[in-house]
Amino acid sequence: MLFNSIDFAIFLPVVFLLYWGVGKKNIRVQNILIVAASYVFYGWWDWRFLFLILLSTVVDYSIGLALEKQDKERYRKVLLWISLLVNLGLLGFFKYFNFFIDNFSSAFSFFGHPLGGYSLNIILPVGISFYTFQTLSYTIDVYRKKLAPTRDIIAFSAFVSFFPQLVAGPIERATNLLPQFFKERNFDYVKAKDGLRQILWGLFKKIVIADNCAKYVNIIFENHEAYSGSTLVLGAVFFAFQIYCDFSGYSDIAIGTARLFGFNLMQNFAFPYFSRDMAEFWRRWHISLSTWFRDYVYIPLGGSKVSKAKVVRNVFIIFLVSGFWHGANWTFIFWGGLNALYFLPLLLLKRNRKNLNDVAESSNFPSLRTLFQIAVTFSLTVFAWVFFRAENVGQAFGYIKRIFSKTLFSIPKEMPLYLLMLLFLFIIIEWTGRTKQYAIEKFWFNKPVYMRWGFYYLLAIGMYVYGIKEQEFIYFQF
Amino acid sequence: MIIGKLVKRLIIFLLPILLGFCVLEYYLRAIPNDYSFKKEYLEENAENIEMLILGSSHYFRGILAEDLDINSFNAAYISQSLDLDFLIFNTYKDRLKNLKFLIIGISYPSLFKSLGTGVEYWRLKNYNLYYDFHITNNPKDYSEILSNTFDVNKTKIINYYYYHKNPITASKLGSGPVRGQKDLKKKGIDAAKRHTDTTMPYFKEYIKELDNIIEYGKENNIKIVLVTSPTYHTYSENLNNRQLSLMSHLLDSITKNNQNVFWADYLKDKNFTKEDFYDGDHLRLQGAKKFTEILNQKLDSL
Numbered sequence: 001m002l003f004n005s006i007d008f009a010i011f012l013p014v015v016f017l018l019y020w021g022v023g024k025k026n027i028r029v030q031n032i033l034i035v036a037a038s039y040v041f042y043g044w045w046d047w048r049f050l051f052l053i054l055l056s057t058v059v060d061y062s063i064g065l066a067l068e069k070q071d072k073e074r075y076r077k078v079l080l081w082i083s084l085l086v087n088l089g090l091l092g093f094f095k096y097f098n099f100f101i102d103n104f105s106s107a108f109s110f111f112g113h114p115l116g117g118y119s120l121n122i123i124l125p126v127g128i129s130f131y132t133f134q135t136l137s138y139t140i141d142v143y144r145k146k147l148a149p150t151r152d153i154i155a156f157s158a159f160v161s162f163f164p165q166l167v168a169g170p171i172e173r174a175t176n177l178l179p180q181f182f183k184e185r186n187f188d189y190v191k192a193k194d195g196l197r198q199i200l201w202g203l204f205k206k207i208v209i210a211d212n213c214a215k216y217v218n219i220i221f222e223n224h225e226a227y228s229g230s231t232l233v234l235g236a237v238f239f240a241f242q243i244y245c246d247f248s249g250y251s252d253i254a255i256g257t258a259r260l261f262g263f264n265l266m267q268n269f270a271f272p273y274f275s276r277d278m279a280e281f282w283r284r285w286h287i288s289l290s291t292w293f294r295d296y297v298y299i300p301l302g303g304s305k306v307s308k309a310k311v312v313r314n315v316f317i318i319f320l321v322s323g324f325w326h327g328a329n330w331t332f333i334f335w336g337g338l339n340a341l342y343f344l345p346l347l348l349l350k351r352n353r354k355n356l357n358d359v360a361e362s363s364n365f366p367s368l369r370t371l372f373q374i375a376v377t378f379s380l381t382v383f384a385w386v387f388f389r390a391e392n393v394g395q396a397f398g399y400i401k402r403i404f405s406k407t408l409f410s411i412p413k414e415m416p417l418y419l420l421m422l423l424f425l426f427i428i429i430e431w432t433g434r435t436k437q438y439a440i441e442k443f444w445f446n447k448p449v450y451m452r453w454g455f456y457y458l459l460a461i462g463m464y465v466y467g468i469k470e471q472e473f474i475y476f477q478f
Numbered sequence: 479m480i481i482g483k484l485v486k487r488l489i490i491f492l493l494p495i496l497l498g499f500c501v502l503e504y505y506l507r508a509i510p511n512d513y514s515f516k517k518e519y520l521e522e523n524a525e526n527i528e529m530l531i532l533g534s535s536h537y538f539r540g541i542l543a544e545d546l547d548i549n550s551f552n553a554a555y556i557s558q559s560l561d562l563d564f565l566i567f568n569t570y571k572d573r574l575k576n577l578k579f580l581i582i583g584i585s586y587p588s589l590f591k592s593l594g595t596g597v598e599y600w601r602l603k604n605y606n607l608y609y610d611f612h613i614t615n616n617p618k619d620y621s622e623i624l625s626n627t628f629d630v631n632k633t634k635i636i637n638y639y640y641y642h643k644n645p646i647t648a649s650k651l652g653s654g655p656v657r658g659q660k661d662l663k664k665k666g667i668d669a670a671k672r673h674t675d676t677t678m679p680y681f682k683e684y685i686k687e688l689d690n691i692i693e694y695g696k697e698n699n700i701k702i703v704l705v706t707s708p709t710y711h712t713y714s715e716n717l718n719n720r721q722l723s724l725m726s727h728l729l730d731s732i733t734k735n736n737q738n739v740f741w742a743d744y745l746k747d748k749n750f751t752k753e754d755f756y757d758g759d760h761l762r763l764q765g766a767k768k769f770t771e772i773l774n775q776k777l778d779s780l
Contacts (some may be wrong), residue, residue: 006617006624138538196488432623453491460495465628 001044002158003253012040016260018060020187031158031181034261038163042127049125051428052090057088057153057160063282064142064149064156072145076143083139087132092357099328128169129325133292136161138174140296147175155181164257168250170288177265182265185262193439195259197456201440202252203243209426213242213420215468220414221389224399227475229408232399233382234415239389240382241423244273247286252438271434272358273381276373278342279352288446289325293318316340326388331396335387342380358435420468499623506622506631507637512648513608516553519652520566524573527551529777531652532563533583536707540761541581543651545770547778548578552652558600560588561680564687565611571694578694579777580702582688585759586709586717587673589725592680600625609706655763656756666712666758673759674718685728695738701734701780704729706743708750708769713758742776743771 015037023030141147220235249266275281301314323336346352358368390396433439529550537554605611619626637643688692727742754765
């Protein structure tokens with residue numbers, strides 16, 4: 001079920017009323033309702049893949065309990081490996097099987113030993129990369145004794161399948177989300193109102209900004225040979241906003257929806273395009289995934305507290321794996337590698353924690369120096385996005401080659417003024433709310449209520465006026 | 479009680495939006511269109527129709543009901559797939575008391591596609607709203623606002639209520655010929671590619687329904703003419719042989735086994751030249767006139 005669909009507009013109020021009406025203060029009933037609603041939500045897309053979620057749930061629930069009973073480190077490790085193999089095995093099969101087969105096949109052909117076609121027609125289950133990582137965080141934390149395993153299978157199922165963040169995150173840690181299923185949840189009017197506001201903003205970002213950018217991005221990337229360098233730059237910039245608004249829009253809707261049910265999910269995006277360097281960008285972009293890799297891959301490998309050679313290795317590992325997590329395509333690996341190259345000098349020069357505060361914290365406007373830093377960081381990001389968006393590495397290089405041609409300084413062919421205006425207004429709103437959880441969290445709170453409502457009506461009307469047909473969220477495919 | 483407060487405020491907030499939605503929906507639905515026109519015609523004149531034409535745009539554009547020798551009505555329409563053709567026929571068959579010929583347009587994609595799963599899916603709402611069919615359960619398919627973009631709806635409203643333009647494109651007897659011509663080469667190749675689909679998800683279902691209609695035809699003395707419209711060579715030369723032979727084998731065997739069924743195949747008819755086509759797979763007005771005349775002769779001979 002898509003958040004931006006009529007189905008969800010009916011589903012959400014029904015589940016909300018049942019949850020607070022029938023469930024009242026009975027945590028168990030509320031958890032059962034969440035599991036049922038989550039399975040309906042997921043099964044709406046394809047019920048056959050519900051068994052994968054169920055399998056992941058049962059395996060990690062059982063392993064959690066077994067880990068608690070087991071004292072011997074050797075056996076505990078075996079249990080952890082079983083969980084890793086099952087979860088990553090599912091992910092590997094459904095997401096990467098054809099990639100490896102095709103690449104092996106190409107490699108053998110290159111050396112003169114062509115292989116037959118072994119590719120399978122595999123459907124990628126929506127959200128598999130998200131919920132497998134979430135359940136893995138549980139098993140790893142139980143293994144590390146950071147978290148006591150749960151005996152409540154319903155609460156655990158609700159944690160694994162919690163519908164607001166099931167298919168595209170934020171990837172929650174068991175230590176943050178799981179305990180919330182055991183706490184009494186009382187309806188909080190202010191929190192629910194805030195949740196609705198965040199949902200509205202998320203929908204606006206998705207429907208108005210991301211989908212309208214997508215319209216031009218698709219045309220420009222598909223026909224990049226026919227466009228001037230300047231148009232291609234604009235196409236890449238549009239894609240930067242498309243992917244940001246698409247994904248952070250989804251996160252906003254997920255976080256807002258969870259708040260309606262009394263849950264707090266982690267912030268997934270913190271205005272990344274106002275970052276002053278690439279290290280700051282990676283602290284603000286897809287936070288739940290970046291911190292997942294930091295905690296479960298980077299730090300166990302020694303992080304930055306090892307020799308320089310190993311630091312370089314570790315940085316490349318997490319960025320390449322993070323790239324590969326996005327999809328079975330060399331483009332994502334290039335994208336990850338490029339970001340590692342951006343990040344590494346900052347780390348080696350110990351400048352990666354320079355910009356920990358909010359940008360232009362005590363002022364309404366950035367200084368020229370800050371503005372320059374933001375512009376450079378944004379340009380580097382946009383450059384890397386070309387690899388992320390391209391169908392293959394060849395197309396990405398072709399796209400970049402054409403950018404740096406004589407036509408770079410011509411007037412772009414595709415220059416939709418309405419979209420540029422929308423982006424300008426969007427950036428202003430984002431800038432004014434850059435210290436908050438989401439841009440309109442406190443927007444016009446000092447103004448009379450009719451002005452605030454007027455603003456919300458504008459957002460709603462904007463969604464209708466600029467809305468294109470229901471578009472899937474990009475991160476569903478990951 | 480606090481939930482009540484939230485729900486109340488939400489309703490107050492949403493009320494103007496819902497009201498605006500209802501008003502806009504009302505005015506959009508009040509605009510006459512080809513679907514409501516065709517339904518109205520069938521409701522009022524079913525008893526007088528001697529020949530009913532069903533099919534997609536190939537037949538909506540290509541057969542001129544006015545030029546046929548007997549009382550005809552063209553109920554074909556753009557992207558109308560066989561399941562919808564069957565639905566229209568089954569809805570009105572009891573009232574088509576004088577029906578002598580049933581023309582079912584079967585083009586290269588017809589047996590392999592359904593409107594419900596194609597890119598023209600949004601047209602499905604017209605059958606729900608204006609033909610009163612209840613084909614789908616999706617609420618979007620019952621609303622003009624939800625199934626079209628703001629720009630489309632805005633244009634419809636302005637054209638009808640401000641410029642007083644007639645939104646009905648079909649003639650009095652339901653045909654919709656076009657003038658002009660597009661790039662025959664490019665359009666032909668593109669359409670051939672778009673229409674190729676050998677997965678056959680609807681094949682059996684369509685055959686079953688076709689058999690039912692043939693039986694009904696036998697019982698009621700109705701001749702069933704399966705027509706395949708002419709196409710330009712840029713289209714016909716780029717078709718998938720397997721899909722094409724599946725279609726011809728099926729239609730051949732149906733005509734062989736049923737005396738009241740005829741297949742008039744003009745897919746690669748050399749009588750139609752460049753000047754007759756609007757694009758690779760549609761006739762334009764002069765081509766439609768020629769095609770209708772050929773059909774007239776064919777029907778006379780049956």
